[in-house]
Amino acid sequence: MSVTAAAGFRAAGINAGLKESGRPDLALVVNDGPLDVAAGVFTTNRVAAAPVHWCRSVLAGEHGSPGAARAVILNSGSANACTGPQGAADTAATAARVAELLAHDRPGPQPGSVLVCSTGVIGVPLDMPNLLTGAAAAVRALADTPDAGHAAATAIMTTDTVSKEDTLHLDGWTIGGMIKGVGMLAPGMATMLCVITTDAVVDAGTAHSALSRAAARTVGRINSDGCMSTNDTVLLLASGASGKTPAPEDFGAAVQELLGRLGRRLVADAEGATHDIAITVTGAITEAAAEAAARTVSASNLLKCAVAGEDPNWGRVISQLGTVPEAVCPFDPDAVDVAINGVTVYRHGALGEDRSTVDMTPRETRIDIALNAGDAAATVWTNDLTHGYVTINADYTT
Amino acid sequence: MSVTAAAGFRAAGINAGLKESGRPDLALVVNDGPLDVAAGVFTTNRVAAAPVHWCRSVLAGEHGSPGAARAVILNSGSANACTGPQGAADTAATAARVAELLAHDRPGPQPGSVLVCSTGVIGVPLDMPNLLTGAAAAVRALADTPDAGHAAATAIMTTDTVSKEDTLHLDGWTIGGMIKGVGMLAPGMATMLCVITTDAVVDAGTAHSALSRAAARTVGRINSDGCMSTNDTVLLLASGASGKTPAPEDFGAAVQELLGRLGRRLVADAEGATHDIAITVTGAITEAAAEAAARTVSASNLLKCAVAGEDPNWGRVISQLGTVPEAVCPFDPDAVDVAINGVTVYRHGALGEDRSTVDMTPRETRIDIALNAGDAAATVWTNDLTHGYVTINADYTT
Numbered sequence: 135m136s137v138t139a140a141a142g143f144r145a146a147g148i149n150a151g152l153k154e155s156g157r158p159d160l161a162l163v164v165n166d167g168p169l170d171v172a173a174g175v176f177t178t179n180r181v182a183a184a185p186v187h188w189c190r191s192v193l194a195g196e197h198g199s200p201g202a203a204r205a206v207i208l209n210s211g212s213a214n215a216c217t218g219p220q221g222a223a224d225t226a227a228t229a230a231r232v233a234e235l236l237a238h239d240r241p242g243p244q245p246g247s248v249l250v251c252s253t254g255v256i257g258v259p260l261d262m263p264n265l266l267t268g269a270a271a272a273v274r275a276l277a278d279t280p281d282a283g284h285a286a287a288t289a290i291m292t293t294d295t296v297s298k299e300d301t302l303h304l305d306g307w308t309i310g311g312m313i314k315g316v317g318m319l320a321p322g323m324a325t326m327l328c329v330i331t332t333d334a335v336v337d338a339g340t341a342h343s344a345l346s347r348a349a350a351r352t353v354g355r356i357n358s359d360g361c362m363s364t365n366d367t368v369l370l371l372a373s374g375a376s377g378k379t380p381a382p383e384d385f386g387a388a389v390q391e392l393l394g395r396l397g398r399r400l401v402a403d404a405e406g407a408t409h410d411i412a413i414t415v416t417g418a419i420t421e422a423a424a425e426a427a428a429r430t431v432s433a434s435n436l437l438k439c440a441v442a443g444e445d446p447n448w449g450r451v452i453s454q455l456g457t458v459p460e461a462v463c464p465f466d467p468d469a470v471d472v473a474i475n476g477v478t479v480y481r482h483g484a485l486g487e488d489r490s491t492v493d494m495t496p497r498e499t500r501i502d503i504a505l506n507a508g509d510a511a512a513t514v515w516t517n518d519l520t521h522g523y524v525t526i527n528a529d530y531t532t
Numbered sequence: 533m534s535v536t537a538a539a540g541f542r543a544a545g546i547n548a549g550l551k552e553s554g555r556p557d558l559a560l561v562v563n564d565g566p567l568d569v570a571a572g573v574f575t576t577n578r579v580a581a582a583p584v585h586w587c588r589s590v591l592a593g594e595h596g597s598p599g600a601a602r603a604v605i606l607n608s609g610s611a612n613a614c615t616g617p618q619g620a621a622d623t624a625a626t627a628a629r630v631a632e633l634l635a636h637d638r639p640g641p642q643p644g645s646v647l648v649c650s651t652g653v654i655g656v657p658l659d660m661p662n663l664l665t666g667a668a669a670a671v672r673a674l675a676d677t678p679d680a681g682h683a684a685a686t687a688i689m690t691t692d693t694v695s696k697e698d699t700l701h702l703d704g705w706t707i708g709g710m711i712k713g714v715g716m717l718a719p720g721m722a723t724m725l726c727v728i729t730t731d732a733v734v735d736a737g738t739a740h741s742a743l744s745r746a747a748a749r750t751v752g753r754i755n756s757d758g759c760m761s762t763n764d765t766v767l768l769l770a771s772g773a774s775g776k777t778p779a780p781e782d783f784g785a786a787v788q789e790l791l792g793r794l795g796r797r798l799v800a801d802a803e804g805a806t807h808d809i810a811i812t813v814t815g816a817i818t819e820a821a822a823e824a825a826a827r828t829v830s831a832s833n834l835l836k837c838a839v840a841g842e843d844p845n846w847g848r849v850i851s852q853l854g855t856v857p858e859a860v861c862p863f864d865p866d867a868v869d870v871a872i873n874g875v876t877v878y879r880h881g882a883l884g885e886d887r888s889t890v891d892m893t894p895r896e897t898r899i900d901i902a903l904n905a906g907d908a909a910a911t912v913w914t915n916d917l918t919h920g921y922v923t924i925n926a927d928y929t930t
Contacts, residue, residue, distance in 0.1 A: 181854030181865045216850050218866075218882030256847025257883060359833045360758070361848075362855045435757045435833065435917075439925035449654025450759075452614050456579030457760045467579045468616075484616030485655055519833075520926070524919050527837035 136299030137163050138283035139310035140333040142373025146275035147285030150268025152211035152261055153254075158289035160265070162272040163329050164205040164236065169374035170246050172203035173342040175349045177366035183215035184225040185250040186365060192229075192247045201338025204246035206329055206369055207232050207269060208290050210314075213325060214252040214260050215364040224260045225250050231266050235273040251367050253292055253314065253325040287312035290327055293526060298399040302392050307334040307376040309388050313353075313396040315366075325365040326353060328396060330389065333376035340382050345370045348390035353397040355425065355514045357432040358404045359523070368393070401515045402497075406522025409441045411499045412513050419508035423463035427503065428514035430458045438519035444494035446474040451501060465505040473502040534697030535561050536681035537708035538731040540771025544673035545683030548666025550609035550659055551652075556687035558663070560670040561727050562603040562634065567772030568644050570601035571740040573747045575764035581613030582623040583648040584763060590627075590645045599736025602644035604727055604767055605630050605667060606688050608712075611723060612650040612658050613762040622658045623648050629664050633671040649765050651690055651712065651723040685710035688725055691924060696797040700790050705732040705774040707786050711751075711794040713764075723763040724751060726794060728787065731774035738780050743768045746788035751795040753823065753912045755830040756802045757921070766791070799913045804920025807839045809897045810911055817906035821861035825901065826912035828856045836917035842892035844872040849899060863903040871900040 137145050143165060150160040165172075174193050176186050192203055207228060214221045229248040236248070252260070276282065287297040294314050301310035315326030336344075349368050370389065380388070401410045413431050418424035431437065434454040440447035451472050468483035475493055478486045499518075535543050541563055548558040563570075572591050574584050592598055605626060612619045627646040634646075650658070674680065685695040692712050699708035713724030728743075747766050768787065778786070799808045811829050816822035829835065832852040838845035849870050866881035873891055876884045897916075 179851060179854040180856070180858060181850050213847075216847060216878065216882065218880075220882075256851060257878070361832055361834045361852060364851045364854060434759055435921075436759045436925055439922055442922065443926035445926075449611075449614060452579050453577060453654060453762045454759060456577040456762060458578070460578060480614065480655070484614065484618075518926075519922060521919050521922050523833075524837055524840065524917060524922060527834055528841035528843075528916075528918070 136283040136287050136301060136310045136312040137329055137331045138278050138280060139301040140308040140331045140373065142166050142333050142375030143331045144276040144278045145282045145286040146272045146277065147287070147289030148268060148272050148275055150271065151264040152209055158285065159209060159211045160268040160272055161208045161286035161289040162205060162276065163286060163331065163371065164276055165371045165373050167373055169335065169372055170202045170204055171336055171338050171341050171372040172201060172249065173338065173345045173370045175346055175368045177363055179362050179364050181216065181364050183213055183252060183365045184217060184221035185214055185252045186367060187222065188225045188229065189249050189367060192249055198247040201342065202246055203249045203371065205232060205236060206249040206251060206371070208251040208327055209265060210253050210290055210292050212252060212254040212258040212260050213256050213365050215256045217257065217259050220259060224262055227262065228265060228269065232269050235270055239273055249369060251327045253290065253327055253365055256364060290314040293405060295403055298396060298403065300392060300395045302388055304380065304388055305378065307332065307378040307380060309334065309392055311392055311396055313400060315400050325363040326400065328353070328368040330370045330392060332372050333374065334372060334385060335374040335377065335379040336372045336385055340385060341370050341372055344386040344389045347386060348393045351390060352393040355512065356397050356401055357429060357514055357516050358401065360433045401517055404517040405526045406520040407517035408520055409497055409499045409518040411441055411501060411516045411518065413501045413516065414511065414513040415503045415505060416511040417505040417507055418463060418510045421510045421512050424510050424512035425514065427455060427458045427463045427505070428512050431455055431503065432514045432516035435519055438516065441499055442518035442520045446479060446489045446492035446494055448472045448474060448479045448489065451503065452480060455503060465507040469506040471504040471506070475500050534681040534685050534699060534708045534710040535727055535729045536676050536678060537699040538706040538729045538771060540564050540731050540773030541729045542674040542676045543680045543684040544670045544675065545687030546666060546670050546673055548669065549662040550607055556683065557607055557609045558666040558670055559606040559684035559687040560603060560674065561684060561729065561769065562674055563769045563771050565771055567733065567770055568600045568602055569734060569736050569739050569770035570599060570647065571736065571743045571768045573744055573766045575761055577760050577762050579614065579762050581611050581650060581763045582615060582619035583612055583650045584765060585620065586623045586627065587647050587765060590647055596645040599740065600644055601647045601769065603630060603634060604647040604649060604769070606649040606725060607663060608651050608688055608690050610650060610652040610656045610658050611654050611763050613654045615655065615657050618657060622660055625660065626663060626667065630667050633668055637671055647767060649725045651688065651725055651763055654762060681710070688712040691803060693801055696794060696801065698790060698793045700786055702778065702786055703776065705776040705778060706730065707732065707790055709790055709794055711798060713798045723761040724798065726751070726766040728768045728790060730770050731772065732770060732783060733772040733775065733777040734770045734783055738783060739768050739770055742784040742787045745784060746791045749788060750792040753910065754795050754799055755827060755912055755914050756799065758831045799915055802915040803924045804918040805915035806918055807895055807897045807916040809839055809899060809914045809916065811899045811914065812909065812911040813901045813903060814909040815903040815905055816861060816908045819908045819910050822908050822910035823912065825853060825856045825861045825903070826910050829853055829901065830912045830914035833917055836914065839897055840916035840918045844877060844887045844890035844892055846870045846872060846877045846887065849901065850878060853901060863905040867904040869902040869904070873898055
């Protein structure tokens with residue numbers, strides 16, 4: 135169901151001829167209201183793509199009301215990043231064309247602003263003739279069916295091997311979403327894009343704070359390969375069509391639950407991965423310190439290779455943990471415990487239980503690091519580093 | 533020649549039975565004076581191995597005179613890291629035994645302190661009976677010949693495929709060294725260890741400042757796989773046997789030249805690598821900013837895979853460059869140029885010359901990033917990420 139599960143939304147996914155593979159490459163999600171609330175969080179990369187700059191300006195109210203949007207159009211096949219002034223002009227022209235098409239789609243009030251997302255190879259200009267022709271076809275294909283939602287989720291795939299959708303039904307209202315990406319980010323043919331739709335009645339401020347907080351604790355804590363995309367975008371659209379107004383904390387919890395599930399699917403489909411790895415740091419002095427430590431450990435290629443080889447190599451956990459600056463995350467190295475899949479292989483700075491008793495065969499691998507310095511905890515997800523990753527990113531690049 | 537090239541030094545490399553492979557695993561370097569000047573730089577990992585703690589205490593003068601040492605004993609086969617109080621006791625016992633053996637080797641003044649280095653798997657206790665027996669055999673094998681220096685360089689190898697030595701002959705004095713490691717650091721069976729010997733007359737302060745400065749600009753700017761070892765150690769021993777006292781700036785230049793050459797050999801032997809990559813950032817506001825930017829780019833698995841696939845994927849350079857915090861390295865993304873092997877594929881924030889004209893076949897790959905923000909520059913070396921790296925670190929781990 136994904137983006138069409140909530141009332142008030144239509145979607146489409148079509149083949150606009152943007153990808154050499156001939157697979158679907160253009161998705162459209164339209165909010166038919168009554169509300170047109172929108173929120174977004176974006177890559178922190180200083181080299182942000184043209185569509186990221188555009189979305190930020192839309193949500194800031196530079197082209198209409200702040201915190202509002204009528205629709206999102208998303209293309210795969212080109213990231214429209216590092217494409218200079220022409221890239222920015224192409225994004226603006228795409229948004230204008232979709233707004234014009236939607237004005238004819240259902241006559242009524244002013245169509246509002248259109249958000250734009252792109253994913254694919256960096257430095258490749260958009261194929262504007264095909265994109266604009268495709269936009270018209272996408273508007274014609276709009277439907278509020280599960281199939282239409284699935285078609286949209288399929289059209290944003292790059293090196294993803296499966297489409298990724300999920301839905302939560304709550305107390306009289308619904309929230310659903312689609313995501314693409316193969317890790318937090320980055321593969322040359324990828325980026326994380328996510329669109330969440332809900333029929334709850336929320337205002338723009340509530341939507342933005344719920345999305346920001348949820349993203350920081352879910353997709354913000356995935357580190358597949360340490361690389362950050364120029365295009366990462368998570369959008370939330372609210373139609374209000376259910377007539378239900380959830381309490382802000384309930385709304386925030388639902389957004390976090392959904393985005394957590396969607397993020398978990400990114401990890402499960404990460405390029406070449408054979409193990410998903412949850413690195414949980416407990417006993418830190420703050421949640422930020424726990425997150426920093428878990429993130430540092432998640433970046434170790436050596437650890438990721440060890441997990442690929444089903445080797446419970448705690449030495450690679452500890453040596454990586456030791457690179458976290460003390461100012462960021464204070465702890466006493468001699469007080470640390472490390473458990474891998476439930477076996478405490480390292481205890482208080484020295485050997486723990488026999489590592490040969492660790493079962494490394496499950497796809498989900500749990501690495502639990504107890505700092506014994508405080509009460510805060512955080513989990514960062516990563517995946518193993520395999521021949522498959524090298525194959526995808528070296529052997530077959532173009 | 534390496535560590536025995538300078539007058540006043542003897543070395544040995546033997547098989548003490550510490551490695552299952554049966555290869556040489558114990559090296560000894562002895563300074564016969566007249567000076568016993570010593571300096572060291574070490575890993576900044578908070579989880580430092582017992583021998584690192586020991587060397588720091590020796591050079592601080594906790595076991596004799598500060599900035600002085602008579603010898604270095606180095607073992608492969610175990611890193612003696614994360615081994616708790618027993619690991620510390622084992623290192624101290626090793627040093628004491630070597631000091632005792634050397635007192636009988638050539639009777640004379642008090643034998644002074646002995647430095648200890650270890651490399652190998654983390655969390656494996658030292659085999660002390662074999663190590664102490666081996667130390668006596670190493671003392672008996674000491675010689676000032678090129679063969680003895682080569683034997684020492686061979687005995688410190690782990691996953692290194694070749695021993696790594698070099699020598700510079702200067703104006704009446706000599707400096708030589710040996711190094712081991714397969715990247716800046718870290719592979720579970722590795723670590724960077726380096727011993728440099730010289731017959732120049734230098735004091736401990738000059739030795740320390742020359743070594744610190746040289747290490748920061750050479751081996752400190754290698755980033756093979758982003759992982760930092762618990763054991764990295766670079767030592768400098770000066771015998772004064774040449775009777776020559778170089779100017780401090782000449783001495784420092786020689787140390788930097790030698791350590792740069794040795795470091796270059798680490799990169800060339802990095803695990804699985806098929807390309808050595810020099811990432812040079814120019815036009816930064818400070819050298820530290822240039823180094824931070826180059827170091828960030830060097831950490832991109834995606835870029836490293838692209839180079840393995842001989843793909844001049846500048847998008848992966850730019851997207852990684854964009855993750856450098858502005859406070860660390862200010863620049864305007866639209867002013868940046870990127871050249872790969874001499875072809876400017878990205879110019880002022882947009883497409884540059886045709887990437888198909890870049891020749892990616894040479895082993896040495898040059899990525900030049902002009903920030904156009906200032907006058908400072910720095911180069912960081914890395915290597916490509918290949919199936920060989922995954923094989924070494926996943927498939928065959930124990």
